[in-house]
Amino acid sequence: MDPDLKPEYQRRQRRRRRCVLASVAALIALGLLILILALTVFRVRSATTTVNAVHLSGLHAGFNPLTLSVDLNVTLDLDITATNPNHASFKYDHGSAELYYREILAGEADIPPGEVAAEGSVHTHVVLTMLAGRLITNSALYADVASGLVLMKTHTMIPGKVSVAGIIKLHMVLFTSCDVIIDVFTQAVNNTNCSFKTKF
Incomplete structure (x- = not known):
């Protein structure tokens, strides 16, 4: 790889990693939110x-x-x-x-x-x-x-x-x-x- 392109490639890789980590964190947060709602608001109890x-x-x-x-x-x-x-x-x-x-x-x-x-x-x-x-x-x-x-x-x-x-x-x-x-x-x-x- 051209040495001049290596820093740019590394920056792109870091951005991709950040995007992946942000997406995973968002999915985990969404999962936790759904779990909390299922255990509280959406939990159906006996009338x-x-x-x-x-x-x-x-x-x-x-x-x-x-x-x-x-x-x-x-x-x-x-x-x-x-x-x-x-x-x-x-x-x-x-x-x-x-x-x-x-x-x-x-x-x-x-x-x-x-x-x-x-x-x-x-x-x-x-x-x-x-x-x-x-x-x-x-x-x-x-x-x-x-x-x-x-x-x-x-x-x-x-x-x-x-x-x-x-x-x-x-x-x-x-x-x-x-x-x-x-x-x-x-x-x-x-x-x-x-x-x-x-x-x-």
């Missing part, structure tokens, strides 16, 4: 529903001599909170609430669709009314009403999804389950034990 309270808003218990059956009409008001810990909103579709007596479906209600803002929560009330006609032939109901305590279960199910920047979409279903003891004599909810879970 949850919790039952804050169960109120007995209606109760009628009696004996019908014409049909020789127990008349039991129960209306429960569930105070539910849906919480979204994500940096994107949680949109949920039509959900359902069900009321059970000894594994028998005794009442049901719809939960309307809605949206929980990013890192926010939404309160909703669900009214469940027991359909007494479904329990007329259940002999255990007579004994429970006579004892003054009726154990019922409530289940809620809310399907929805979290969409982060329109790129990451994660579907999940929120469930709650409550054991509710109703005191027939005082016409009040005697005890409530609730649990919740989220399925992806």
Whole structure:
């Protein structure tokens, strides 16, 4: 190589090396940025529903001599909170609430669709009314009403999804389950034990 061209060649080589190093550094920085975003902003966490309270808003218990059956009409008001810990909103579709007596479906209600803002929560009330006609032939109901305590279960199910920047979409279903003891004599909810879970 011509000695006069050698310094110029070395300068070009140094420039190329700087460009390559700068490109590698930029790619590493971009990778770190994506990793940080994936672990923070883009990380999708479980939304949850919790039952804050169960109120007995209606109760009628009696004996019908014409049909020789127990008349039991129960209306429960569930105070539910849906919480979204994500940096994107949680949109949920039509959900359902069900009321059970000894594994028998005794009442049901719809939960309307809605949206929980990013890192926010939404309160909703669900009214469940027991359909007494479904329990007329259940002999255990007579004994429970006579004892003054009726154990019922409530289940809620809310399907929805979290969409982060329109790129990451994660579907999940929120469930709650409550054991509710109703005191027939005082016409009040005697005890409530609730649990919740989220399925992806």
